[in-house]
Amino acid sequence: MSFRIVANLRQQYLLLSVLGGLASCQAAPAEQPAAPVAPPRQRVTYPFPTKMPYSPAQISQLFGIVYDRNDPNPALHYQVMMPKTWAQVTLPPRQRVSPQHPVQQQGLLKSTQGPLAEIKVTLVYVPEEVSPDDWLANQLAVRGEKVLQAQSYPQAGGRQPDVLTISTTPGPQRISRWVVLKDGAPATGGAHFFVLQASTLAINYAAELADVFLLAVNNFDILHSTHWDYAEQLRTLVRAVPARVATVFPLSWQQRENPRSDEHFYQVKLTKDLAGRRIGQVNLMLTAGQSEAEMRRLEDENRQGYQQADHLTFAPAHFEPAPKFGTFDQVFTALTLQTDVPAGAPAQERQVLLARAGTYWVLLENTRFTQQANPEAWAISKRGFEIVQEHLVVKP
Numbered sequence: 001m002s003f004r005i006v007a008n009l010r011q012q013y014l015l016l017s018v019l020g021g022l023a024s025c026q027a028a029p030a031e032q033p034a035a036p037v038a039p040p041r042q043r044v045t046y047p048f049p050t051k052m053p054y055s056p057a058q059i060s061q062l063f064g065i066v067y068d069r070n071d072p073n074p075a076l077h078y079q080v081m082m083p084k085t086w087a088q089v090t091l092p093p094r095q096r097v098s099p100q101h102p103v104q105q106q107g108l109l110k111s112t113q114g115p116l117a118e119i120k121v122t123l124v125y126v127p128e129e130v131s132p133d134d135w136l137a138n139q140l141a142v143r144g145e146k147v148l149q150a151q152s153y154p155q156a157g158g159r160q161p162d163v164l165t166i167s168t169t170p171g172p173q174r175i176s177r178w179v180v181l182k183d184g185a186p187a188t189g190g191a192h193f194f195v196l197q198a199s200t201l202a203i204n205y206a207a208e209l210a211d212v213f214l215l216a217v218n219n220f221d222i223l224h225s226t227h228w229d230y231a232e233q234l235r236t237l238v239r240a241v242p243a244r245v246a247t248v249f250p251l252s253w254q255q256r257e258n259p260r261s262d263e264h265f266y267q268v269k270l271t272k273d274l275a276g277r278r279i280g281q282v283n284l285m286l287t288a289g290q291s292e293a294e295m296r297r298l299e300d301e302n303r304q305g306y307q308q309a310d311h312l313t314f315a316p317a318h319f320e321p322a323p324k325f326g327t328f329d330q331v332f333t334a335l336t337l338q339t340d341v342p343a344g345a346p347a348q349e350r351q352v353l354l355a356r357a358g359t360y361w362v363l364l365e366n367t368r369f370t371q372q373a374n375p376e377a378w379a380i381s382k383r384g385f386e387i388v389q390e391h392l393v394v395k396p
Helices: 056-062 132-143 207-218 292-310 375-390
Strands: 063-068 078-083 086-088 103-111 117-126 145-153 160-167 174-184 191-201 234-239 244-250 254-257 265-274 277-288 330-339 348-357 360-369 393-395
Touching: 056 063, 063 103, 078 086, 078 103, 078 117, 078 207, 117 207, 132 145, 132 160, 132 174, 132 191, 132 375, 174 207, 191 207, 244 265, 244 277, 244 375, 265 375, 277 292, 277 375, 292 348, 292 360, 348 375, 348 393, 360 375
Parallel strands: none
Antiparallel strands: 063 078, 086 103, 103 117, 117 191, 145 160, 160 174, 174 191, 234 244, 244 393, 254 265, 265 277, 277 360, 330 348, 348 360
16 A cells, blocks of 8 residues: 555645734824834744655665564554664564454654654554544544644545644644554454554654654555455445446445336435444435436435434535546535534434436435534444445446
8 A cells, every 4th residue: 555645635824913003093203213013923834745855865875664574464564664763662562453452552663863753553443444534533533633734545445644733632732643554354354544653742843853754654554455445345236227327335234225216216225323323324316317407406305305204404405516437427516414403412414416427317415423423423424425436337
């Protein structure tokens, strides 16, 4: 698994200026000097390099690769790069990562010269299919980490995050750069997340350490991947009318087709339960010969149907054009929030996609808890929707 930069979501910082004094309607006496103007104050910014700052010769001279092959399972072996002036710390004997012991620190590298800094590698067993960037976002929120900069990479197992954060918990602030690699565990189910955290005190974080962190992130890799990108096996859905439609979805999701489907209309609902509770639904509808205006009306009727059937009121969808994918010529998307949420109830949201392939239209929607209301359920349901969309094909 290598890194391919596809997006740089750099957060922009505003310059804050302090304007002092009140405007006077009378001119100041000539002998009085003008009041000094306070210089503008700037927020502290922290470097987030994305381009390699060293030549290959410099990298060879200054850095080395550490290979961790200590785990009995070769699929858990990895490599990471560190400066030659750093040292690898010997850790206590490890427990094997398992559903019963899902988190284990695998490696620790520390600076021996200059500012104190470290690179930590942690292995996490994840039982449900989630995207690495959503999983990391939830973890950072729990840890009290504020995101300063972020970018992500599209991978089959979900977007791969590369994030710079600053701690907000009591004590000296730390800057950390995080990356997560995902590898499925088809023999046992679930997936392994390899989490790298390169960190130092905020007062020590300058360009030199930022470059060290970049090299650690870009050279972090799994040595013996299982070549399976998911925490679950996938089921295939193929139908021939009203058009040839095919997609896949995680095995733990339940499939229920509309018995009224015919040569003009097809519908299937996929639902996900966790711990005996419904946490998400994906609704796929395929129509033949409909116009865009008719599809928008169908979407609005669908939205109102949730209010009648489940007492869920969602705000109207405001569709925006979205990038084309697969066989689709036009794509629109919208995300709407639940309104009038009962006191004490977790809020929900509804993500909708309209896509046209020739004379056929697809309405694809995902209803789920919001990230704030239930982060785990949000990530699982959102991931199921992503998998269905990424593999969706419609042909005459």
